[in-house]
Amino acid sequence: MSILVTGAAGFIGFHTSNILCKSGFKVIGLDSLNNYYSVKLKEKRILKLKKDWPKNFKFIKDNLYSEKKIFDLLIKHKITIIIHLAAQAGVRHSLKKPMDYVKNNIVASTNLMEASRKYNRIRHFLLASTSSVYASSIKMPYSEKDPADFPLQFYAATKRSTELMAHSYSHLYGIPFTILRFFTVYGPYGRPDMALYKFTKNILNNKKIDVYNHGKHVRDFTYVSDIALSIKKLIKKEPIKNESYILDKKISFNSNAKIRVLNIGNGDPKELEDYISKIEKYTKKKAKINYLPFQIGDAFKTYANINKLKKLIKFSPKVKIDKGIKNFVEWYINFSKLK
Numbered sequence: 124m125s126i127l128v129t130g131a132a133g134f135i136g137f138h139t140s141n142i143l144c145k146s147g148f149k150v151i152g153l154d155s156l157n158n159y160y161s162v163k164l165k166e167k168r169i170l171k172l173k174k175d176w177p178k179n180f181k182f183i184k185d186n187l188y189s190e191k192k193i194f195d196l197l198i199k200h201k202i203t204i205i206i207h208l209a210a211q212a213g214v215r216h217s218l219k220k221p222m223d224y225v226k227n228n229i230v231a232s233t234n235l236m237e238a239s240r241k242y243n244r245i246r247h248f249l250l251a252s253t254s255s256v257y258a259s260s261i262k263m264p265y266s267e268k269d270p271a272d273f274p275l276q277f278y279a280a281t282k283r284s285t286e287l288m289a290h291s292y293s294h295l296y297g298i299p300f301t302i303l304r305f306f307t308v309y310g311p312y313g314r315p316d317m318a319l320y321k322f323t324k325n326i327l328n329n330k331k332i333d334v335y336n337h338g339k340h341v342r343d344f345t346y347v348s349d350i351a352l353s354i355k356k357l358i359k360k361e362p363i364k365n366e367s368y369i370l371d372k373k374i375s376f377n378s379n380a381k382i383r384v385l386n387i388g389n390g391d392p393k394e395l396e397d398y399i400s401k402i403e404k405y406t407k408k409k410a411k412i413n414y415l416p417f418q419i420g421d422a423f424k425t426y427a428n429i430n431k432l433k434k435l436i437k438f439s440p441k442v443k444i445d446k447g448i449k450n451f452v453e454w455y456i457n458f459s460k461l462k
Contacts, residue, residue, distance in 0.1 A: 125149045126358070127202045129187065129235070130209030132156055132165035134314050135251070135305070137172065138351040139206060144176035146355060151200045154209065155186040159216070160315045168312055187231035193238035202242075204358055206249045207235060210282070213316055214255060214421070217278035228281035229288075236292045247299050247361035249354060250289050254306040254343070254388065254425050255279035264343075264426040267304070267367060267384045275422065286384070290368055293380035299361040300381070303354065306388030306427045310347030310447060311454035318395075319448070322402050323455050326410050332399070336417040340395040341424040343388040346442035346450075353387050356436040388427025389440045401445055405452040 126143060130136040131152025140150050152172065156165050172180045181200075187193060187209060196202070211217075211227035232250075239245045256271040256279050274280040289300040309319045325332045366383040370376065399410055417423075433439045442450075 124204060125151060125200050125202050126204040126206060127151050127153060127197070127200070128206045128208060129153045130207075130251075131172070131182065132169050133208060133212075134312060135308060135347060135350055136208040137168040137312055138310070138347045139208065139354050140172055140180060141175070142348070142351045142355050144172065144179035148179065150176075150180050151196070151202065152180060152182045153185060153187075153196070154182070156184055159211065159213070164312070164315065187234050188226075190234040190238050193235055194241055197238060197242040197244070201244075203244060203246045204249070205235065205239060205245055205247075206354060207232065208251045210251060212278070212314070214276045214278050215418070216316075217276050217281075218419070221277045224278055224281040229284055232285045232288060236288060236298070239298055240292060240296045245298055247301065247358060248289070249301045249303060249357060250285060252282045252286055252302050252304045252384075253279060254304050254386070254427065255422065256283045256286070256304065257425070258422040263424065264390070264428040265386060266428045267386055267431055290378065290380050290382055293382045294378050297381065299363070300383075301357055301360070301362060302367075302382070302384045303357075304384065304386050304427075305350060306343040306345045306386065306425055308345050308347050308350055309451065311451055313347070313451065318398075319402070319451055320455070322399060322410070323406060323452055326402060326406050326408050327456075327459075329408070329411070331411045331413045333413050333415055334395065334399070335415050335421060336423070337414045338394075338396045338399070338412070339423075340421070341392050341426070342395065342398070343390065343392045343425045343427045344398065344444055344447070345387065345389045345427075345440060346447040349389070349440035349442055350387055353432065353436065353438060353440075356438055357385070360435055385432050385435070386427040386429050387432060388425075388429055390427050390429045391443075392424065392426040393444055398444065398448070401448040402452065405449050
């Protein structure tokens with residue numbers, strides 16, 4: 124089975140590619156290695172995959188701006204599964220440069236879906252989305268059945284758009300889609316623009332950390348290996364009917380899409396200040412905190428209902444926040460020495 128992992132040099136893409144190769148799958152990793160954050164970190168992830176899995180992992184440096192090139196890639200490597208993790212990430216960046224999200228989330232995903240339609244051999248298309256689509260909801264925990272039609276940031280709006288595009292392509296062309304709504308992913312090889320990386324770096328260097336909403340945020344922190352293992356277990360669980368977009372027969376016809384939406388979170392939200400205290404514990408340093416007001420676009424709290432995930436793959440996240448942050452801090456210290 125040949126699997127295309129887009130965004131393979133990214134944080135989740137790297138860990139997903141690693142666990143798939145370890146399980147014996149052949150992975151074609153695609154990534155543009157753009158400079159949104161450290162290209163050096165992305166290159167280190169790819170080098171590790173190549174070194175650890177020379178027979179199972181092949182890397183292609185490219186973007187998703189050409190439908191024809193994607194189509195040719197699918198044919199050449201006989202791809203049967205797509206795990207689409209490539210995207211322009213970052214909630215706050217979307218406030219400054221929204222067109223980056225149109226190009227890298229909507230246009231790129233459309234090209235990939237259209238190439239998949241023409242190729243007509245994709246058994247399962249797993250599409251990364253985000254818990255940010257729920258951000259306007261005050262109902263907790265978030266369930267896949269809850270409305271996700273009022274995103275508070277443009278980033279989330281583009282991810283919600285790709286979810287709806289997937290429904291359309293599945294309804295029209297029969298491509299099975301599973302939409303993965305990730306909740307605050309953290310762990311080793313994490314992104315430098317994310318809180319855990321920035322907090323750890325600044326605390327170790329005796330610099331202040333910026334903490335928004337005066338530290339009152341609550342997040343469903345999810346360890347990256349639990350995310351990657353969930354994705355692996357979902358590969359052979361392609362939907363055979365529409366599980367998530369059932370319409371009222373009194374007002375419209377039922378969708379014929381083969382599609383499901385899944386929350387992938389820890390199901391155990393923590394206060395941000397608790398998160399910071401764990402970083403202090405393993406860095407053995409006290410944080411210097413610059414408390415800031417609530418920032419527009421942020422969610423006050425995230426909390427995943429993961430019952431559907433548990434039922435489908437008989438698995439729920441295992442890594443608790445204490446162990447996860449310990450692993451990250453140890454990785455970061457070693458990584459910093461190698462820079």
